[in-house]
Amino acid sequence: MDAEVIVVGGGPTGLMLACELRLAGVDVLVVERRGARVSAEARAGGMHARTMEVLDQRGMLEPFLAAGRPMQGAHFSALPLDLSGFATRYPYLLMLLQTKIELLLEERALELGVRLRRPVEVVGLRQDEAGVDVELDGGGWLRGEYVVGCDGGRSRVRKLAGVGFPGTGATLTALLGDVELAEPPAEPIFQERHDHGTIGVLSFEPGWFRVITTEYDRVAGRDEPVTLETLREACVKIAGTDFGMRRPRWLSRFGDAARQAERYRVGRVLLAGDAAHVHFPAGGQGLNLGVQDAVNLGWKLAATVRGWAPEGLLDSYHAERHPVGARVLHNTRAQSALSRPDAQTTALREVVGGLVGVEAVNDLLGGMVTALDVRYPMADGHRGAGDHPLIGVRMPDVDLLPLDGGAPERAFALLRAGRGVLLDLGALDGVHDGWADRVDLVRARCPARTWAIPGVGRVPAPGAVLIRPDGHIAWAARAQGDGDVRAALNAWFGVPAGVLTG
Ligand SMILES: Cc1cc2nc3c(=O)[nH]c(=O)nc-3n(C[C@H](O)[C@H](O)[C@H](O)COP(=O)(O)OP(=O)(O)OC[C@H]3O[C@@H](n4cnc5c(N)ncnc54)[C@H](O)[C@@H]3O)c2cc1C
Structure with missing residues (x-):
């Protein structure tokens, strides 16, 4: 094997994914076609709140904030949205060119020990039960246990893997x-x-x-x-x-062509970022969507490579991220339609423009464009989820007072290492150390009585939550004895190490 995971494409998605995999100890090789970044070709011009949050969760946001410029520039089809009321530390758009974002991600990837080969173009691919081979343009093959195509909208990996890319063609x-x-x-x-x-x-x-x-x-x-x-x-x-x-x-x-890969996984080949979805860049969502694909996929693929992934974990990447991508295609189609220069659209814009002034509409569209309201459909019972309103949503960055007397901490700081976190806010009973190699147990007090969750509203602070490495809540309890945390731990983090070794 040349690497445990080969990532094809060193754009924002590939670099973020490589960081996530490396953080989890996976040996990653990124192969990138471009010899050097072309600094004038900066497509995206900004980052939304949820992207800043996921970078913050990993303790890597500071250089991005230092290089960018906050701006109240979020919009829906050029109708301004007000993000100031959103419960996030970053209720704005960070103006920062894509080339700078890629440079900072690449620096971080190299610091973490990601191997990057450029200029190398992937031109062929074949997979078997044990791994995937990719053919390089200059001749020769590389073999990895898994290959992820992060190679942009015209993805060679997607085509070679035979994945359909249905959607709608350009109209403008x-x-x-x-x-x-x-x-x-x-x-x-x-x-x-x-x-x-x-x-x-x-x-x-x-x-x-x-x-x-x-x-x-x-x-x-x-x-x-x-x-x-x-x-x-x-x-x-x-x-x-x-x-x-x-x-x-x-x-x-x-x-404004809008297309999406039919499947995000074919055996040992996965797709992320523009390789999995393309759409009109209305509202500046594409780069964000790709970085968030990477954060959803990274820990699941790492768990699979490390051998502790429970059944179906890797497939949950498609199940969770395909609907999120489809929603972006949908809202960007709506945004481009809403800009058409005819009298009927002008009338429609005036109606929608009035509606955007209604707080609930502003919040709905703002949650969608920033991806702060993304909620994964986990409450299906078989992953031990239960019915708590926090299940599936992103963990808010609440302040915490650790019970061991340590300094006050923000919830995001608990996710720096990219591991799961079982946060006991007073309602956890029993001992759950069978997962200590994958999940950190943190006992703390949360001064906030309610948590404000975009798309859900105010929820009474829970007594305990299980947070996945990507920052989404997999299980929550209101009070002692509520729900089955062991079932949730088993469902998301596999068989406890004690059982594995003993
Ligand atoms: C005009 C415009 C404005 C935009 N504005 C915004 C915005 O404001 N906000 C936002 O979030 N998004 C925006 N986007 C979208 C954003 O640019 C993309 O969504 C983003 O670049 C996707 O990142 P990616 O890493 O998935 O793919 P890419 O950035 O396309 O990276 C793919 C990488 O793979 C490499 N590659 C390709 N084929 C191969 C191969 N066969 N072998 C090896 N390497 C290969 C490429 O060289 C490239 O480096 C905009 C897009 C456009 C066109």
């Missing part, structure tokens, strides 16, 4: 230019809808702007070149001005 043409503007708009986030399409101008860094045009009356051919002239023409056609644009750093084109 969007052009993007990172340019200097002699006469920029006054607003830092400028968005307008006109008869021929929409235009957005964002000020990212001093000296240059990102201009995005969307034309609803044509679908560009795949090989049609993008030049400063085509962007200028689109701006003039839509908004009547080109803002004095010049000196492009990067020009690109994209559409």
Whole structure:
């Protein structure tokens, strides 16, 4: 074996996954086609709250916060959303270019001991019962126990694994230019809808702007070149001005095709990030979705490689993340439809614009776009879940007072090592040390009487919770004697080590 896990693609998803696997002690090799990061090609321009939270859980958020700029820029089809009331430490959008995000993730991966080979392109793949071989463009093969395709929307791994990618084709043409503007708009986030399409101008860094045009009356051919002239023409056609644009750093084109892999797992091959789903970048969700796929998959794949994964754990990756991806495809389709430049859509926008002003609607859309409201369907009994309202939601970052007299701590700090956490807030009885090699038992007091959970509301603070390494609550008890924590531990963390060895 050349590695326990081979990750194909060193974009945000592949790098985050490699960090998660390495944290769990897995030997990971990332193979990346690009020789070096092309610093001008920064697609995503920001991170949402849940992505900041998952980085915070691992103690790796600080450099991202230091490099980025908080902004109240969340929106649904350019209708502004107010995140200030959300129960998170990060109720904003962090403006940070994708190239910088990748650089910081790569630094962290290398620190953790991830091996990165570049430039290497994967061109072939075959799997058997014991592993997967990937063929490299320069000749030769690499073998891993598992291979994860994090190789973007045109994923070679997905195609080689024979996974279908159904969905809807493009209905519009969007052009993007990172340019200097002699006469920029006054607003830092400028968005307008006109008869021929929409235009957005964002000020990212001093000296240059990102201009995005969307034309609803044509679908560009795949090989049609993008030049400063085509962007200028689109701006003039839509908004009547080109803002004095010049000196492009990067020009690109994209559409609103929305497609999703039928299966996220085929035997020993898995898919994550854009390799598993592509959609219109409305609301800036793609990179976030990929990083969160990686955090869901990482510990499950590590448990499988280490040999303690309970039955079905790896398949729960598809079961949990496919619906989350489908929801993003759905909401981005709705967002692109809501921007169409016809009279009927204008009327619809006015109605929806009014609704967004209603707190409950703002919270629903905000929870969706930030992914703070993601709740995995765990309450199916067979994983010992029970019926507590916290089951499946993300653990909120509540303050805790450890019972051993240690310093006050935030809940996220308990997840630094990427292990499970059984948090006893006074209701746990019995001894549960059979899982000590995978789960930390923490006894603490929580001063908050209720926990605010996006998408659920206020829930009385529980007496105990079992938190998975990805930060989602797998089991919760109201009071002593409530529920069966051993069943939940068995269901998510496998057979206790004592039983295994004894
Ligand atoms: C214009 C635009 C704006 C966007 N804005 C946002 C935003 O604001 N917020 C947001 O969250 N998302 C945004 N996105 C989406 C975001 O860029 C993607 O969702 C994100 O890059 C996905 O990350 P990934 O790692 O899954 O795939 P990618 O970033 O595509 O990375 C895949 C990697 O795999 C490598 N690779 C490909 N094939 C092979 C192979 N055969 N062998 C080896 N390596 C290979 C590639 O070189 C690449 O490095 C935007 C996208 C666009 C187009």
